[in-house]
Amino acid sequence: xxxxxxxxxxxxxxxxxxxxxxxxxxxxxxxxxxxxxxxxxxxxxxxxxxxxxxxxxxxxxxxxxxxxxxxxxxxxxxxxxxxxxxxxxxxxxxxxxxxxxxxxxxxxxxxxxxxxxxxxxxxxxxxxxxxxxxxxxxxxxxxxxxxxxxxxxxxxxxxxxxxxxxxxxxxxxxxxxxxxxxxxxxxxxxxxxxxxxxxxxxxxxxxxxxxxxxxxxxxxxxxxxxxxxxxxxxxxxxxxxxxxxxxxxxxxxxxxxxxxxxxxxxxxxxxxxxxxxxxxxxxxxxxxxxxxxxxxxxxxxxxxxxxxxxxxxxxxxxxxxxxxxxxxxxxxxxxxxxxxxxxxxxxxxxxxxxxxxxxxxxxxxxxxxxxxxxxxxxxxxxxxxxxxxxxxxxxxxxxxxxxxxxxxxxxxxxxxxxxxxxxxxxxxxxxxxxxxxxxxxxxxxxxxxxxxxxxxxxxxxxxxxxxxxxxx
Numbered sequence: 126x127x128x129x130x131x132x133x134x135x136x137x138x139x140x141x142x143x144x145x146x147x148x149x150x151x152x153x154x155x156x157x158x159x160x161x162x163x164x165x166x167x168x169x170x171x172x173x174x175x176x177x178x179x180x181x182x183x184x185x186x187x188x189x190x191x192x193x194x195x196x197x198x199x200x201x202x203x204x205x206x207x208x209x210x211x212x213x214x215x216x217x218x219x220x221x222x223x224x225x226x227x228x229x230x231x232x233x234x235x236x237x238x239x240x241x242x243x244x245x246x247x248x249x250x251x252x253x254x255x256x257x258x259x260x261x262x263x264x265x266x267x268x269x270x271x272x273x274x275x276x277x278x279x280x281x282x283x284x285x286x287x288x289x290x291x292x293x294x295x296x297x298x299x300x301x302x303x304x305x306x307x308x309x310x311x312x313x314x315x316x317x318x319x320x321x322x323x324x325x326x327x328x329x330x331x332x333x334x335x336x337x338x339x340x341x342x343x344x345x346x347x348x349x350x351x352x353x354x355x356x357x358x359x360x361x362x363x364x365x366x367x368x369x370x371x372x373x374x375x376x377x378x379x380x381x382x383x384x385x386x387x388x389x390x391x392x393x394x395x396x397x398x399x400x401x402x403x404x405x406x407x408x409x410x411x412x413x414x415x416x417x418x419x420x421x422x423x424x425x426x427x428x429x430x431x432x433x434x435x436x437x438x439x440x441x442x443x444x445x446x447x448x449x450x451x452x453x454x455x456x457x458x459x460x461x462x463x464x465x466x467x468x469x470x471x472x473x474x475x476x477x478x479x480x481x482x483x484x485x486x487x488x489x490x491x492x493x494x495x496x497x498x499x500x501x502x503x504x505x506x507x508x509x510x511x512x513x514x515x516x517x518x519x520x521x522x523x524x525x526x527x528x529x530x531x532x533x534x535x536x537x538x539x540x541x542x543x544x545x546x547x548x549x550x551x552x553x554x555x556x557x558x559x560x561x562x563x564x565x566x567x568x569x570x571x572x573x574x575x576x577x578x579x580x581x582x583x584x585x586x587x588x589x590x591x592x593x594x595x596x597x
Contacts, residue, residue, distance in 0.1 A: 145240070145329050145384075146239045146240065146241070146329050146456050146457070147329070147384050147385060147386050147429070147455055147456070148241070148320075148323075148329050148330045148331070148332075148376070148381055148384060148385040148386070149232075149236060149241070149330075149331040149332070149385070149386050149388070149452060149455075150316075150320075150332050150334070150372055150376065150385060150386070150387045150388065151232070151331070151332070151333045151334070151388045151448070152334045152336070152368070152369060152372070152387075152388065152389045152390075153199070153202065153247075153333070153334070153335045153336070153390055153391070153392060154336045154338070154339065154365055154389075154390075154391045154392070155195065155248060155273070155335075155336060155337055155338060155339065155340035155391070155392050156338075156339050156340045156341075156391070156392070156393060156394070156395055156396050156403070156404065156413060157339055157362065157365070157391035157395075157404055157423070157424065158391070158394050158395035158403075158404035158405045158406045158407065158412065158419070158423075159391075159394065159405075159406055159407045159409060159418075159419070159422050159423055159424055160404065160405035160406055160407030160408075161339070161362055161391075161395070161404040161405055161424070162175050162176070162179075162424045163175065163176045164176045164179045164180075164184065165184075165186075165407060165424060166405075166407055167362070167405070168355070168405075169353060169354045169355025169356075169359045170353035170354065170355050170358075170359030170360075170362050170363050171353075171363065171366070172362065172363070172366040173366065173370075174366045174367065174369040174370035174373060175366050175369050175389060175424070175426065177370075177373070177428075178369070178387065178389055178426040178427070178428045179426050179436075179438075180435060180436060181428050181430065181435045181436075182387075182426060182427050182428030182429065182433045182435065182437065183426065183427050183428075183433055183434075183437035183438075183439055183476075183477050183478075183479065184425075184426050184437070184438050184439070185425040185426070185427075185439050185441075185443055185476075186438060186439065186440045187422065187439075187440050187441065187442045187443070187545075188390065188422065188423055188424070188425030188442075188443050188444070188445070189421045189422055189423065189442065189443070189444045189445070189490055189492075189503075190202075190390075190391075190392060190393050190421055190423055190444070190445050191207055191208050191444060191445065191446055191492075191493070192208055192214070192393070192421075192492070192493060192494055193393040193394060193412075193413050193414055193415060193416065193420035193421050193494065194214075194215055194216050194393060194413070194414060194494070195216040195248075195250050195272075195273055195340075195392055195393070196208070196213055196214070196215060196216050196217045196250045196251060196272075197209075197213055197214050197215060197216075197493075198392040198393050198445070199249075199250050199251055199335070199392060200213040200225065200251060201444070201445055201446045202232075202390075202392075202445045202446070202448060202449075203225075203231045203232050203233075203251070203262075203449075204225075204229050204230070204231060204232075204446075204449065204468065205446050205447075205448070205449025205450055205468035205469065205470035206229070206446060206466075206467075206468050206469050206470070207446065207469050207491065207493065207577060208493075209493050209496075209497045209577055209578075209589065210469060210577055210588060210589055210590060211225070211226060211229055211590050211592060212226070212589065212590060212591050212592030213225070213251070213592050214493075214495065214496050214497065215495070215496070216250070216272070216273060217250060217251070217252055217253070217272060218272060218276060219253060219271075219272060219276060219287065219288055220253065220254065221252060221253065221254070222254075222594060222595040223252065223592040223593060223594055223595070224251055224252015224253070224254060224256070224257025224592060224593045225251040225252055225257055225262055225592070225593055226590065226591060226592055226593040227256065227261070227262075227593060228464075228466065228590075229262075229466060229590075230263075230464060230465055230466065231262045231263045232263075232331070232333070232448070232449055232452060233245070233259070233262060233263030233264045233331060233333070234262065234263030235263075235449065235452065235453060235456070235458060236263070236329075236331035236452070236456065237263055238456075238458055239329065239456040239457075239458060240328070240329060241328070241329045241330055241331045242265055242319070242323040242326075242328045242329070242330045242331070243263055243264045243265045243266075243330075243331045243332075243333075244264060244265060244266045244267070244315075244316070244319045244330070244331070244332050244333070245259045245264045245266075245267045245268075245269060245332075245333040245334075245335060246267075246268050246269055246312040246313075246315045246316045246319075246332070246333070246334050246335070247269040247270070247308075247312045247333075247334055247335035247336050247337055248269055248270050248271075248272070248273065248274070248335045248336070248337045249267070249269060249270070249271050249272070249335070250271070250272045250273065252271075252593065253271035253272060254595060255296065256593060257593055258271070258293070258296065260295055260296055264333075266295055266319070267293060267294070267295055268292075268293065268294050268295075268311075268312065268315045269292070269293060269312060269335065269337075270290060270291065270292060270293070270303075270337060271291060271293065273337070273340055274290065274305060274308070274337040274338070274340055274341075274342065275340065275341055275342055276290060277289065277290035277302055278290075278302065279302070279342065281342075281527055281528050281529070282529070289301035289302045290302050290303070305337075305342065305344035306344045306345065306346050306347070306350075307346065308336070308337055308338065308344065309336060309338060309345075309346065309361075309364045309365060309368055310346050310348075310364070310368075312334060312336065312368075313334065313367075313368040313371050313372065316332050316334050316372060316375075317371055317372065317375040319332055320332060320372070320375045320376060320379060320381075321375060321378075321379055324379035324380070324381055325379075332372075334368070334372065336365055336368070338361050338365065339358060339361045339362060339365070339404060340396070341396065341399050341402050341403075341527060341529075342402075342527055343357045343358060343360075343361050343402050343527070344361070345357060345360035345361050345364050346364060348364075349361075349363055349364040349367070356401060357401075357402065358401065358402055358403070358404060362404075369389065372387070373387065382430055383430050383431050385429065386427065386428075386429040386432075386433075386452070386455055387427065387428045387429065388425075388426070388427050388448065389424065389425070389426045389427075390423055390424060390425040390426075390445060390448075391423040391424050392423070393413045393414075393420060393421065393423065394406045394409070394411075394412040394413045394415075394419045394420045394421065394422065394423065395412045395413060395419070396412065396413045396414075396529075397411070397412040397413070397419075397518045397523065398518055398521075398523060398524055398529040398530045398531070398532055399523070399524050399527070399529050399530075400523030400524045400525045400529075400530060401523075401525050401526065402524070402525070402526065402527055403523070406418070406419030406420075406422075407419075408549055408550055409422055409549060409550060409551075410550050410551045410552070411515070411517060411518075412518070414494075414515075414516055414532075415494070415515045415516065415517075416492040416493075416494055416500040416501040416510070416513075416515070417501075417510075417515070417551055418508075418545070418549065418550070418551060421492055423445075425443070425445070427477055432478065433477055433478055433479075434478065434479050437477075437478075437479040439476050439477075439479070441476050441483070441484055441485040442485045442487065442490055442503055442505070443473050443476060443485060443487075444470070444487070444490050446468070446469050446470035446471075447470045447471050447472070447473045447486075448470065449468060449470045450468065450470045450471060450472045451470075451472050451473050451474050451477065453472075454472050454474050455474065466590070467588075471486035471487055472486065473485075473486065485505075488504060488569065489502045489503060489504040489566070489569045489573075490502060490503045490504075491570075491573050491577075493577070494513075495580070496580055497577070497578050497579065497580040497586075497589075498513060498579065498580050498581045499511060499570060499573060499574060499577075499579040499581060499582075500513045500515075500581075502566060502569060502570055502573070503545070504565075504566055504569060506544055506545055506546040506547075507542060507543070507544065507545070507559075507562050507566060508542070508543045508545050508551065509540070509541070509542050509543075509562075509563065509566040509567070509570070510538050510539075510540070510541045510542075510543070510551075511540060511570060511581065512537070512538065512539050512540055512581070513537070513538060513581060514534070514535070514536065514537045514538075515536055515537070515538065516532035516533065516534050516536065517532060517533050517536045518530065518532060518533070519533070519536075520533065521533055540556060540563070541554040541556055542554060542555050542556035542559060542562060542563055542566070543555065574586065575587065576588040577589055
């Protein structure tokens with residue numbers, strides 16, 4: 126179906142001049158590892174369309190998510206805030222009593238200020254009660270699921286813990302426990318139709334395609350099943366890649382290629398306990414659910430012909446919270462308005478466009494996990510891990526074919542410093558050799574604890590806001 130989308134409606138699709146504010150296409154995958162992109166060393170499958178984004182735009186090699194888990198990561202992307210600043214953490218389940226607060230401004234609401242039509246196709250995961258749904262947070266339309274695709278009665282370990290998985294169209298449930306082999310294709314088709322409809326109406330568009338995969342359970346359509354050398358995981362990634370191709374083709378077909386910023390990223394690293402149904406963190410340590418590089422460093426690429434020069438490779442540290450203020454700049458929108466609460470992201474347009482001498486706008490990036498545990502921070506080439514426990518698959522038998530293996534939850538790390546330029550795999554603690562760096566980064570950690578708190582040290586923090594609450 127995705128191949129057909131590349132040429133569907135070619136004769137009657139609307140074509141328009143490049144006028145008005147730029148369009149935004151944002152593709153966000155689920156559990157796709159840093160190494161699951163061809164240009165970053167993928168093995169056993171191909172990603173020519175994602176690689177095209179790198180060839181025709183910018184590839185950030187040192188891009189991070191706010192937390193290595195679903196809801197928190199999406200909260201950071203869509204609000205420009207560390208998720209613990211806005212009271213969100215972990216992966217919210219069905220009927221969670223909390224969700225995204227109505228006073229937080231999302232990317233969709235930001236784009237609405239510039240006159241965009243807004244849509245989300247795929248996974249939301251910022252609260253499933255009516256007040257928390259995307260149509261209450263700036264999206265004109267939504268077709269997708271409210272939380273992860275494994276939160277359903279077919280879960281391999283806890284099937285009785287989950288109600289039927291609902292499929293939503295706007296605010297209405299249109300299916301239960303839907304056929305997941307259709308997810309990637311259906312969400313792409315809806316996004317293509319939205320692009321064509323918006324362009325035909327002469328309206329700029331913001332479309333957020335939040336693929337539920339390659340989060341388990343893995344499902345590929347008939348056209349892609351058995352296609353890759355790696356097996357089902359590779360099939361799923363190749364279908365996602367074809368989705369990127371279909372979206373690029375749609376933007377070009379409606380005459381908006383030179384007026385569209387196209388962004389691609391993943392929500393966290395691979396879920397390693399699933400073995401052959403998990404992806405690859407490339408050269409990095411650990412995966413999803415940890416603050417090591419394999420958990421928080423993700424693919425991140427951007428393309429905008431005529432604005433982002435082709436073939437840029439940027440190694441400056443950036444984070445998905447930076448998407449929000451960067452889009453505000455691109456749309457020429459001020460963030461100094463009464464309804465805009467303080468955000469943590471920074472404008473990375475100079476990095477995105479390869480401006481000479483551009484450096485990361487962050488003094489440091491901070492990595493929280495669980496409810497509010499400050500576990501690590503990165504400043505320049507340095508990564509400081511603060512004492513904490515974590516889960517690991519090292520020395521454990523991975524799962525296979527959709528059944529997970531068991532993590533070792535008894536692993537701990539002390540105060541450890543890593544030079545990510547010389548040692549991207551975080552293998553050698555160099556804290557004894559660089560005590561001055563440790564002291565400097567500890568001071569940055571203390572400042573963040575004063576702002577956002579830290580459950581590991583008992584710090585409360587003064588800058589945290591409440592999430593939305595049931596009945597509140």
